[in-house]
Amino acid sequence: NCMTISCNGNVCRSELMFHAFFNALYQTNNASLTFVLFFILGGKSDENLIIPINDSLSGTLSMDFMCAKTTIIASPELQENTFWLNGKEQSFNNKRLTNCLQEVKRLASKSLPHLNWKFSIKSENNFPTAAGLASSAAGYACLVSALAKLYEIEDNVSFIARMGSGSACRSMYGGWVLWCKGSSPDGRDSIAKQIAPASHWPEMRVLILVVNDERKKYSSTDAMKRSVETSELLKYRANQIVPKMTKACIEAIQKKDFEIFAEITMKESNSIHAICQDTYPPCVYLNDTSHTVANAVHAYNEFKSSNKVAYTYDAGPNAVLYLLDSSVDEFMSVINYLFPPQDTAEYYKGLPLSSNQLSQDLK
Ligand code: ADP
Numbered sequence: 001n002c003m004t005i006s007c008n009g010n011v012c013r014s015e016l017m018f019h020a021f022f023n024a025l026y027q028t029n030n031a032s033l034t035f036v037l038f039f040i041l042g043g044k045s046d047e048n049l050i051i052p053i054n055d056s057l058s059g060t061l062s063m064d065f066m067c068a069k070t071t072i073i074a075s076p077e078l079q080e081n082t083f084w085l086n087g088k089e090q091s092f093n094n095k096r097l098t099n100c101l102q103e104v105k106r107l108a109s110k111s112l113p114h115l116n117w118k119f120s121i122k123s124e125n126n127f128p129t130a131a132g133l134a135s136s137a138a139g140y141a142c143l144v145s146a147l148a149k150l151y152e153i154e155d156n157v158s159f160i161a162r163m164g165s166g167s168a169c170r171s172m173y174g175g176w177v178l179w180c181k182g183s184s185p186d187g188r189d190s191i192a193k194q195i196a197p198a199s200h201w202p203e204m205r206v207l208i209l210v211v212n213d214e215r216k217k218y219s220s221t222d223a224m225k226r227s228v229e230t231s232e233l234l235k236y237r238a239n240q241i242v243p244k245m246t247k248a249c250i251e252a253i254q255k256k257d258f259e260i261f262a263e264i265t266m267k268e269s270n271s272i273h274a275i276c277q278d279t280y281p282p283c284v285y286l287n288d289t290s291h292t293v294a295n296a297v298h299a300y301n302e303f304k305s306s307n308k309v310a311y312t313y314d315a316g317p318n319a320v321l322y323l324l325d326s327s328v329d330e331f332m333s334v335i336n337y338l339f340p341p342q343d344t345a346e347y348y349k350g351l352p353l354s355s356n357q358l359s360q361d362l363k
């Protein structure tokens with residue numbers, strides 16, 4: 001059960017309260033969340049549509065302990081609309097938020113009694129926000145679902161979530177999800193669809209290693225814009241690499257071929273960070289610890305003579321690792337060895353180990 005929306009449609013006095021719980025989304029492949037590279041179609045309104053220059057593929061986490069949770073209260077007694085994120089009031093003067101709201105209201109029945117009531121939105125992420133772990137995707141998927149419930153909209157609203165944060169259209173679905181870039185200038189066919197439910201590959205696990213939970217240095221939107229403007233490699237990647245990688249990754253997921261899935265996932269992550277490096281001035285998201293984790297994954301896979309773990313990094317240093325249930329315990333012992341808890345680190349002195357040392361020790 002990948003995405004749970006529990007809707008408390010209680011009408012208590014004049015208040016309507018809606019809850020939606022959405023899981024944070026992590027990419028397996030292709031440009032993913034923050035790295036979906038956007039078409040800048042020229043003109044402000046087109047930029048608002050958030051249409052990517054290539055397809056992208058992702059996996060949605062099915063664990064409630066890493067998720068965004070949004071509550072909306074609408075009431076005729078409220079004087080103004082407010083939006084709180086992680087306990088801090090945010091300005092409502094946010095184009096993405098107002099675009100989503102406007103679209104949802106456009107689809108709502110004009111006879112709804114609470115259509116013009118003011119509301120208060122409160123959203124919380126129980127994982128780091130703006131640290132490259134796709135909070136914008138989880139957050140906007142959750143927000144748009146909650147708004148759709150508030151305004152009783154039955155239609156598919158994933159295209160509205162896309163206007164909040166591109167990747168949010170994928171976060172509307174559980175399991176393995178493809179976002180097709182589409183070809184319509186108004187973005188109507190730039191939509192996500194599930195290619196397999198989470199139950200298709202129940203042994204799949206995701207480990208998230210939070211290297212740094214600070215907010216990223218550059219917003220994903222700004223970074224993507226700069227990549228589109230300055231990276232020559234980006235065009236090659238979008239036209240020559242992404243289409244064949246996407247197709248091969250979908251096949252690997254369908255066949256549950258972890259070996260191929262892992263290789264594509266890691267190559268894809270490396271490719272997108274190469275684009276970041278090719279952006280001018282470059283956007284550097286990975287740090288030494290990220291590289292240590294990636295090297296450890298390669299050392300471990302070499303030791304096992306096949307791919308048992310795959311890493312992928314979004315717009316931050318935090319590692320997202322895909323592995324099967326059967327590898328979790330052993331690989332966790334490698335991670336604990338590399339990054340021992342503080343008191344054990346005292347004992348080992350000089351850690352973290354180099355990955356060459358790890359290869360030797362694994363042997
Ligand atoms: P990330 O890598 O976490 O997705 P981004 O820079 O892409 O980082 O997006 C972070 C921004 O997304 C936040 O500053 C905020 O505007 C928005 N956001 C994050 N979480 C939520 C949420 N739960 N509800 C609404 N908006 C959110």
Ligand code: CO
Nearest residue numbers: 034134136137
């Ligand atoms: Co984001």
